[in-house]
Amino acid sequence: MGFDLFMAVVAMILAIFLTWLTLWLFFGSRSDADMSSERAARAFLASYFTDGKSTAGTVATMANSVGGTAGDAQNNREATRRLARLTLISAALTAAIIITTVLYISRGNPLPSWIASPWLRAIAATPILFSCGAPIHRVGWAALSNRIANTDSLVSLGSGVAYLYSLALCVAPSLLPEGLHEWGFASMGAAITLALLCHYIASKHSDMRIGARSATGNERRLARQERISRVVVPTVLLIAIWAFAIEIVFGPQPRLALAVIFASNVLMLAGLVMSIVWMALGRSEASEKISRH
Secondary structure, three states: OHHHHHHHHHHHHHHHHHHHHHHHHHHOOOOHHHHHHHHHHHHHHHHOOOOOOOOHHHHHHHHHOOOOOHHHHHHHHHHHHHHHHHHHHHHHHHHHHHHHHHHHHOOOOOOOOOOOOHHHHHHHHHHHHHHHOHHHHHHHHHHHHOOOOOHHHHHHHHHHHHHHHHHHHHHOHHHOOHHHOOOHHHHHHHHHHHHHHHHHHHHHOHHHHHHHOOHHHHHHHHHHHHHHHHHHHHHHHHHHHHHHHHHHHHOOOOHHHHHHHHHHHHHHHHHHHHHHHHHHHHHHHHHHHHHHO
């Protein structure tokens, strides 16, 4: 009882602090330096998945010119190939995690114990998060560090929480009932794979967008997305924060485990839904402009 009360107090204090931090991050006043770094970060976010070698000068140049050139098209083709490779690797590793998980929890499964070990799933999940998911994290944390609302930030936060908690369960499996042990790595892998797939599809169709839209139209589209994200992303963060706190205070046991699962799933699912929406809207807009030309 004493420990539960302590956890409830800690959860509420943490939720209040994170609520203030979220509101300050996205709605607080900004200095000129903040706005300058935000502009550079917005250009970086607009370019999404480059080869990771862009310099600050290149990003600054992109901030002043978001047009469509032959170099843009070549860079986009290289990014698309890289995204395709990362998506396939992530999908294969995630499928392996899901298959071994399903066979392990099914009755009379034929798997040897070493194949069913959660540590093997952790080994498969690690390159998904840190290698395949690197572009997601790079974009997501660039957005957060520059106080920009971005859907990849949600996927990055949610997948990171799911991975860390699943890894903790490998060390201390008693933290969670056995029936809930198995799906953390799988959900993290699925989220990263789907986020990469969304960006692959968007990148694959961006060649025709480069030729079809003007810089003004591109900036207008990005500004509209940013206005919507600036409301939706903080709202999702607040929902995840308070879902965690409410589960800790009022939820059934095991409270901590379920709170982590709820919060991470809210972040990942919301980030994926918004990524799919932006992808669909971008393709629709590109097709419409091409038909006009």
